[in-house]
Amino acid sequence: MSAASTGEELSVRIRKSFAGERSSSFLLEVEFTASPGFTILFGASGAGKTTLLDCIAGLQIPEAGRIAIAQDVFFDSAARVNLPANRRSVGYLLQSLALFPHMTVRQNVQYGLQGLVSAEREARSGQMLESFRIAALAGRRPGELSGGERQRAALARALVMRPRALLLDEPLTALDAAVKAQIVDDLRAWNERQRISILYVTHQREEAFALGERVIALEAGRIVSQGSAHEVLHRPELETVAQLAGFENIFDCSLVAAHPEQGTMTCRVSGSNLDLEVPLSRIDRSRRLRIGIRAGDILLASSAPRQLSARNVFPGTIERLEQRDMMVIAAVNCGPVFEVHVTPSARESLQLRKGSETWLVVKTYSCQVMQGSG
Amino acid sequence: MIVQALTLTLRLAVMVSLILLIVGIPLACWLAFSPRRWKFFVEALVSLPIVLPPTVLGFYLLVALGPLSPVGRWYQAIAGHTLAFTFAGLVIGSVLYSLPFAVQPMTTSFAAVDRKLLQASALLGASRWRTFWRILLPLGLPGVLTGFVLSFAHTLGEFGVVLMIGGNIPGATRTISILIFDQVEALDYAAANRSALLLLALCFVLLAALHGLRRHALWNLWDWR
Numbered sequence: 001m002s003a004a005s006t007g008e009e010l011s012v013r014i015r016k017s018f019a020g021e022r023s024s025s026f027l028l029e030v031e032f033t034a035s036p037g038f039t040i041l042f043g044a045s046g047a048g049k050t051t052l053l054d055c056i057a058g059l060q061i062p063e064a065g066r067i068a069i070a071q072d073v074f075f076d077s078a079a080r081v082n083l084p085a086n087r088r089s090v091g092y093l094l095q096s097l098a099l100f101p102h103m104t105v106r107q108n109v110q111y112g113l114q115g116l117v118s119a120e121r122e123a124r125s126g127q128m129l130e131s132f133r134i135a136a137l138a139g140r141r142p143g144e145l146s147g148g149e150r151q152r153a154a155l156a157r158a159l160v161m162r163p164r165a166l167l168l169d170e171p172l173t174a175l176d177a178a179v180k181a182q183i184v185d186d187l188r189a190w191n192e193r194q195r196i197s198i199l200y201v202t203h204q205r206e207e208a209f210a211l212g213e214r215v216i217a218l219e220a221g222r223i224v225s226q227g228s229a230h231e232v233l234h235r236p237e238l239e240t241v242a243q244l245a246g247f248e249n250i251f252d253c254s255l256v257a258a259h260p261e262q263g264t265m266t267c268r269v270s271g272s273n274l275d276l277e278v279p280l281s282r283i284d285r286s287r288r289l290r291i292g293i294r295a296g297d298i299l300l301a302s303s304a305p306r307q308l309s310a311r312n313v314f315p316g317t318i319e320r321l322e323q324r325d326m327m328v329i330a331a332v333n334c335g336p337v338f339e340v341h342v343t344p345s346a347r348e349s350l351q352l353r354k355g356s357e358t359w360l361v362v363k364t365y366s367c368q369v370m371q372g373s374g
Numbered sequence: 375m376i377v378q379a380l381t382l383t384l385r386l387a388v389m390v391s392l393i394l395l396i397v398g399i400p401l402a403c404w405l406a407f408s409p410r411r412w413k414f415f416v417e418a419l420v421s422l423p424i425v426l427p428p429t430v431l432g433f434y435l436l437v438a439l440g441p442l443s444p445v446g447r448w449y450q451a452i453a454g455h456t457l458a459f460t461f462a463g464l465v466i467g468s469v470l471y472s473l474p475f476a477v478q479p480m481t482t483s484f485a486a487v488d489r490k491l492l493q494a495s496a497l498l499g500a501s502r503w504r505t506f507w508r509i510l511l512p513l514g515l516p517g518v519l520t521g522f523v524l525s526f527a528h529t530l531g532e533f534g535v536v537l538m539i540g541g542n543i544p545g546a547t548r549t550i551s552i553l554i555f556d557q558v559e560a561l562d563y564a565a566a567n568r569s570a571l572l573l574l575a576l577c578f579v580l581l582a583a584l585h586g587l588r589r590h591a592l593w594n595l596w597d598w599r
Contacts, residue, residue: 057497058496059493059496059497084496085493085496085497086496086497086498086499086500086501087499089499090497091497092497094490094493094494096488096490098488098490098491098493098494099494100491100494100495100508100509101491101513102512102513111495111498111500111508112498112499112500114499114500114504157498158497158498161498161499
């Protein structure tokens with residue numbers, strides 16, 4: 001318990017085969033250390049994120065490797081050490097939360113405090129219920145809670161044990177942005193005092209950005225990139241990471257002309273007459289060239305814009321328009337179809353409708369040049 | 375006569391269902407969670423009494439409990455008499471015969487408990503024992519109760535096995551169903567009707583209680599620790 005405040009490092013080296021998405025078998029092979037604070041495990045589903053967390057928590061046994069917090073070894077295949085899950089004191093928030101349905105929130109939170117005298121148990125759970133703002137719900141059963149309240153209850157239950165590391169498996173994916181932000185703030189505030197390593201699994205780029213002190217990108221069981229959120233998510237070297245990193249628009253392209261004096265080059269989107277002006281990059285002609293553009297980086301205009309710094313301006317027709325939360329998603333056909341994200345108020349002022357004509361504006365530096373391995 | 379048969383029947387049913395509660399829960403846990411490949415073998419063995427004619431089970435039990443088998447001889451050496459044609463022998467036979475009625479609902483309801491809840495319990499530091507008492511048993515309670523009531527009711531109505539290994543000894547092995555058979559053989563239809571009606575009512579009340587309980591009361595049972 002006292003160890004938590006000193007800030008212990010979690011070190012992980014694992015090899016394990018696991019069943020991938022399409023029942024094909026993958027090999028999970030990773031090695032990393034996580035210092036106190038948030039570390040984001042970022043990757044598509046089937047990349048092995050959950051298997052990795054299961055191994056750290058002791059729910060699955062790796063074929064080889066070593067897992068330790070500070071000097072305490074949880075698993076070591078060479079030394080034949082394998083501590084069972086109930087003796088690792090790792091907090092793990094399963095994706096399904098797994099709140100006990102037959103117990104109240106208070107009973108759930110107190111479940112892990114079995115060794116304490118009841119006065120202390122009450123004090124600690126009460127304090128935890130307060131810091132996650134669910135004290136008023138203590139008498140309710142999980143079935144009577146909203147999604148956000150359930151997340152808070154599950155977090156409180158995991159943290160009241162003062163775990164030495166915390167694993168979160170896409171815990172906030174289902175929540176709307178405001179609730180999510182508040183829970184993250186509470187979690188951050190809690191961790192300011194405790195300083196434990198928090199491994200946070202997500203496949204959402206926004207979440208990785210919002211939380212990440214450090215991001216580890218995982219693909220098909222391997223770490224493909226790690227560093228700060230900006231390093232990993234903004235300048236992706238590998239196409240695969242870029243796709244994960246939320247480029248809604250990815251086009252196959254061919255190089256038309258390079259303009260070294262301007263630092264740009266012109267690329268034609270395959271199967272169309274559309275030319276994109278993109279930043280000059282070193283191109284390996286033997287590899288596939290693709291351009292990625294984020295939907296939120298594209299501007300829409302109701303009439304042909306003039307005197308603009310942006311080099312890529314195309315007329316198009318809105319094929320589809322739908323609202324998701326506070327975001328309007330438009331599919332604009334300019335030859336190739338672009339996905340564009342705008343705010344509801346922009347939709348009103350531009351009077352965007354299905355079938356209406358619009359102009360699409362993309363800055364040169366919003367175009368990300370990618371070269372895949374294939 | 376009917377009172378004697380009724381008390382005997384109830385005594386038998388209570389003992390059998392209690393024994394099956396104690397034996398059935400661990401067996402059901404094992405069937406629900408064991409990763410063993412040969413589990414199906416045990417499953418088949420447990421459900422055998424459902425399809426087997428009671429005479430088959432009764433016959434082999436009679437042989438096994440009698441002086442021809444080592445077990446029977448061993449018991450005879452200790453107790454001075456064989457297990458066959460005694461109340462104890464009846465209990466053994468009934469336990470085996472009602473086994474699937476207790477174990478199957480329990481297995482189903484244990485297997486239906488979300489594994490993630492059991493994992494969550496372990497992650498919160500709980501031992502297997504604690505996880506069983508606090509999570510698995512409360513959540514599997516409907517199946518446990520169903521198994522208990524079904525084995526009780528099934529023992530009440532049992533006939534063939536009792537006849538085979540218990541015979542028809544008043545106060546020791548003559549249950550209501552045997553009594554009814556006796557009464558019909560003696561052409562005493564009025565008495566047979568009374569006995570049959572009693573058994574019918576008893577079984578109906580039990581099953582009605584079981585189904586009624588299933589509908590609402592079980593959630594409240596979760597409150598006990």
